[in-house]
Amino acid sequence: MDKPSRRNVLMAGGTLGAVGALSAATPAHAGSLWTWSPTGSVAGTGEGADPRWVWDEEADQLVAALIDRGDVPRVNRLLRTWTKNGQPLPSGLPADLRDFMERARRLPSWADQGKLATAVNFNEKRGLYLGVTYGFASGMMSTAIPKEARAVYYSKGGADMRDRITKTAKLGYDIGTSNAYKPTGEMVVTCVKTRLAHAGVRHLLPKSPHWSKVADEEIPISQADMMVTWHSLPTTVMQNLAKWKVPIPAAESEAFLHSWQVCAHMLGIKDEYIPNSWAEANAQAKQVLDPILAPTPEGIKLADILLNMGTLVPGGPLRYITKPILGSLTRYILGDEIATWLKIPREPLWDGVFETLWEPFVAVREGLLSLEQAPGALQKFYWAFDEILRLGVLLVLSGADLPISIEIPDANNPN
Ligand code: HEM
Structure with missing residues (x-):
């Protein structure tokens, strides 16, 4: 049985409950049923319909x-x-x-x-x-x-x-x-x-x-x-x-x-x-x-574009925070599996630096650990971590550039 399209669902009566029932009856979906209860939601109640078949x-x-x-x-x-x-x-x-x-x-x-x-x-x-x-x-x-x-x-x-x-x-x-x-x-x-x-x-x-x-x-x-x-x-x-x-x-x-x-x-x-x-x-x-x-092939290309963007962010210069460093940061944050999926190369130096020094860096920044008590190598990399924090802020700040207007698209990407 095909996935129910919204049109089919609407024609079949359109109630959200019916959508849930449809997917429940489909063996292919049996493993991934929506079982999260609306009692845990801000509404506190609801139909409990599978949101894969609900749009806006x-x-x-x-x-x-x-x-x-x-x-x-x-x-x-x-x-x-x-x-x-x-x-x-x-x-x-x-x-x-x-x-x-x-x-x-x-x-x-x-x-x-x-x-x-x-x-x-x-x-x-x-x-x-x-x-x-x-x-x-x-x-x-x-x-x-x-x-x-x-x-x-x-x-x-x-x-x-x-x-x-x-x-x-x-x-x-x-x-x-x-x-x-x-x-x-x-x-x-x-x-x-x-x-x-x-x-x-x-x-x-x-x-x-x-x-x-x-x-x-x-x-x-x-x-x-x-x-x-x-x-x-x-x-x-x-x-x-x-x-x-x-x-x-x-x-x-x-x-x-x-x-x-x-x-x-x-x-x-x-x-x-x-x-x-x-x-x-x-x-x-x-x-x-x-x-x-x-x-996905699309995600791999997007990840590559994003890693380059990090070095191009307006308000630099962040020339020391290179793509390989941002790749290591991504590997550290999202883990080896996802980094490998995204074809982010391993970086022998930086992968280890994030793994061993990022948490002490945060602890030092938070005043929970003195720089003297932290691993000695942190002194060498503190500037880089500080720059990374600054890059993050600049990325978010790029959203403040005027004029930015989010628009309704009227076409797809032609490519
Ligand atoms: C557009 C945020 C969920 C796909 C946007 C935009 C924002 C945004 C701010 C406007 C930026 C722009 O026009 O380029 C969010 C947030 C989400 C969410 C906060 C969830 C909480 C999703 C999901 C998808 C998606 C789940 C796809 C599965 C898109 C696409 C556009 C867009 C394709 C671009 C429209 C265009 O090309 O003009 N989203 N989004 N978004 N979003 Fe989302």
Whole structure:
């Protein structure tokens, strides 16, 4: 039996429960059923439907219609002027889009301003580590997420990776700003525009002969895919900070999670799929992220581009932080298996340096260990590690470059 397409599912009655039942009845899916319970979600309840067969119904229909009507260039032009969360939508938008965006821009009822304020503190205190982990844990991991790698490679943005990285960095930058979700901030705008861009990708990518040839799905960016990518962000970041023994008060850790829960909601992920705690997030990631990581030709090429980007980041000079060093950093953060998949060469010196000295470096920075007590070699490499932290920050800051407007695609990558 074929995978149920969204169209089939809609024709069959369209209830989410029915979708879950469909996949449950398919022996091929028996090993990978969605068993994560919505009781662990921010909604606390839900249908428990398998999110591999759920997309973003309203946004998808709307953006498909915009694309088919030829409205996208005009809409993108108008939306370039919409930059602040509290700003009215530009006049001249199609009525159906305006109506949707007015609803999509509202924060969820469960958004907690106190926690969002604590998240700001956390981002300010830990910005240095966040830059490195967003770039070399989340960013590099995304190239080992097959569905994401293929979607990114064959969509319009795949033709200009530098532009795409900057646009993606904008989200990482915006979520860390002090007014992220406030009326003067930009995170709501970024999320709503990204939600529209994703809807565009869902409509366009199935028409790409390149994507269709290699994809193992009919429509990209399901709710499950979005949660996978989400886990490559906050869940992976927090796991690394814990591994490096960065001291983080529980309230700050929870607040960071909260800012990403709100982000998930604003991107159109249903509340019943968004974990309500780190324990639930880790459990869900184990189920949805860990088993799907794998190499693809597209991911290998993207990883190579990303490793070069690190040395080209604006605001350098970072000429000492070369591609081989960033390759070793990636190997250290993501492990041998993923580094090998991504064809990152082994570096006899730097692989060992990260393995033995990164954690002491963090301990020294945190005042938990004196430089004298640390392994002697750390003194020699301290500057390089400091530069790497700076590179991470610059990568995130590249998302602050104006003008950046996330746009609805109107075509695929022609290559
Ligand atoms: C676009 C973030 C999930 C595929 C974007 C953009 C951002 C973003 C900020 C705008 C950048 C740009 O236009 O170049 C996120 C976040 C996600 C997520 C935070 C999850 C929490 C996914 C998933 C896929 C995906 C799961 C595919 C499986 C794409 C593609 C574009 C895009 C192909 C580019 C559209 C174009 O070419 O114009 N995403 N994304 N995203 N995203 Fe995502």
